[in-house]
Amino acid sequence: MAKNQEFYWRRLHSLLGVIPIGLFVIMHLVINNFATRGEEAYNGATHFMESLPFLIFLEVFVIYLPILFHAVYGIYIAFTAKNNTSRFGYFRNWMFKLQRWTGVITLIFIAWHVWETRIAKAFGAEVNFDMMENILSSPFMFAFYVIGIIAAIFHFANGLWSFMVSWGITVTPRSQVIATYFTIAVFVILSYIGVSTLFAFV
Amino acid sequence: MAENKVRFIITRQDTPDSTPYEEEFVLDYRPGMNVISALMEIRRNPVNAKGEKTTPISWDMNCLEEVCGACSMVINGKPRQSCSALVDQLEQPIRLAPMATFPIIRDLQVDRSRMFDSLKRVKAWIPIDGTYDLGPGPRMPERKRQWAYELSKCMTCGVCLEACPNVNSKSDFIGPAPLSQVRLFNAHPTGEMNRAERLEAIMGDGGLANCGNSQNCVQSCPKGIPLTTSIAALNRDTSIQAFKNFFGSDQV
Numbered sequence: 001m002a003k004n005q006e007f008y009w010r011r012l013h014s015l016l017g018v019i020p021i022g023l024f025v026i027m028h029l030v031i032n033n034f035a036t037r038g039e040e041a042y043n044g045a046t047h048f049m050e051s052l053p054f055l056i057f058l059e060v061f062v063i064y065l066p067i068l069f070h071a072v073y074g075i076y077i078a079f080t081a082k083n084n085t086s087r088f089g090y091f092r093n094w095m096f097k098l099q100r101w102t103g104v105i106t107l108i109f110i111a112w113h114v115w116e117t118r119i120a121k122a123f124g125a126e127v128n129f130d131m132m133e134n135i136l137s138s139p140f141m142f143a144f145y146v147i148g149i150i151a152a153i154f155h156f157a158n159g160l161w162s163f164m165v166s167w168g169i170t171v172t173p174r175s176q177v178i179a180t181y182f183t184i185a186v187f188v189i190l191s192y193i194g195v196s197t198l199f200a201f202v
Numbered sequence: 203m204a205e206n207k208v209r210f211i212i213t214r215q216d217t218p219d220s221t222p223y224e225e226e227f228v229l230d231y232r233p234g235m236n237v238i239s240a241l242m243e244i245r246r247n248p249v250n251a252k253g254e255k256t257t258p259i260s261w262d263m264n265c266l267e268e269v270c271g272a273c274s275m276v277i278n279g280k281p282r283q284s285c286s287a288l289v290d291q292l293e294q295p296i297r298l299a300p301m302a303t304f305p306i307i308r309d310l311q312v313d314r315s316r317m318f319d320s321l322k323r324v325k326a327w328i329p330i331d332g333t334y335d336l337g338p339g340p341r342m343p344e345r346k347r348q349w350a351y352e353l354s355k356c357m358t359c360g361v362c363l364e365a366c367p368n369v370n371s372k373s374d375f376i377g378p379a380p381l382s383q384v385r386l387f388n389a390h391p392t393g394e395m396n397r398a399e400r401l402e403a404i405m406g407d408g409g410l411a412n413c414g415n416s417q418n419c420v421q422s423c424p425k426g427i428p429l430t431t432s433i434a435a436l437n438r439d440t441s442i443q444a445f446k447n448f449f450g451s452d453q454v
Contacts, residue, residue, distance in 0.1 A: 005407075006407045006411055006412070007406070007440070007444070010411035011411065011444070083367055090418060090421050093417065096367060097416075165415050165437060168434060168439070169438075171434040173428070176434070
């Protein structure tokens with residue numbers, strides 16, 4: 001890699017985490033919540049998303065490439081840290097560590113999730129309510145989905161906090177504390193949306 | 203009379219590359235003693251807790267009033283200055299270890315050169331030399347001077363680098379201290395004239411973007427310097443600088 005490009009890679013990593021990946025995650029969680037209104041509503045919403053024009057371009061440029069870059073660079077960031085919460089057990093240091101852990105958990109979850117749905121679809125399976133009901137009927141997979149979704153939402157909410165610091169939006173300690181409360185609210189609300197969707201399938 | 207004794211467990215290392223080991227010392231308690239006076243006591247009579255004669259402990263010190271930063275070490279797990287570490291306020295046994303983020307020279311003595319190299323790299327000074335008398339510079343408002351004074355308290359002690367999870371052998375992050383100095387010198391009315399140079403220096407590899415916001419630095423700084431506020435403020439400045447660099451600006 002060229003010299004002195006790190007600043008731009010880091011900023012790109014930070015930006016992509018919120019736009020488009022964060023926005024995609026919110027949309028994905030909200031649309032899937034149609035499942036709480038029954039099988040027909042869910043299948044209707046899924047069908048609508050699948051029939052969007054230029055879908056493959058939307059998927060590649062808004063979802064696949066940004067996530068791929070964010071994941072690869074994120075793993076590099078996670079493994080260059082030397083966590084020290086045992087010596088410095090401060091709140092933000094724990095968030096720092098959890099951000100790296102949830103990033104890795106989310107990557108494993110997404111890899112499996114894409115395999116089970118998107119790639120299965122490419123091999124002819126149909127992505128619908130029945131498919132998810134079938135996957136989530138296994139208690140192991142249900143737990144895996146709960147952990148994966150919570151990890152992804154935590155990573156997004158806490159990432160939103162550090163995004164605001166990394167771009168110089170929240171500078172003062174007070175604005176950073178308020179941003180902490182705001183991102184806790186984001187975490188709780190999105191977690192409710194995500195987990196209630198999962199329970200609609202069982 | 204156990205309460206009249208002070209126990210120390212010290213991590214020692216004979217050469218920069220040798221394996222560290224622990225050695226225990228028991229000293230007579232004296233009122234008002236601090237870690238440095240205890241180390242001096244051991245130096246006077248280098249005998250460990252087993253009664254064996256040993257070598258005196260090597261450590262760095264200078265001002266003895268917590269302004270030079272030389273005597274930093276890890277005391278009971280936390281990096282701090284040993285001159286202001288009072289034995290009365292420490293849990294026993296008192297564990298001393300070197301700040302292992304830095305290359306260890308011997309025992310508790312470390313080499314903080316990388317911090318001074320970083321200060322050079324970010325141009326943490328105000329260039330005032332010319333071929334002729336440039337005359338007085340612009341005045342600094344008193345309120346700003348008082349604010350900047352807080353940032354100028356940095357003594358390059360290395361505690362923030364020791365506390366930072368992103369400063370380690372796997373990364374080349376320069377750490378919080380030199381970053382905050384960029385904010386200090388950019389705030390100075392004359393220093394401001396070289397603002398972009400300093401910002402571009404910290405936009406290089408191992409610079410500002412390596413901060414992972416664990417905020418251990420601001421919790422650990424013995425001088426209470428608002429390091430994370432400095433980093434966030436510089437994040438804003440570099441965002442604008444990057445925009446100017448790419449899209450162009452009349453304000454160089």
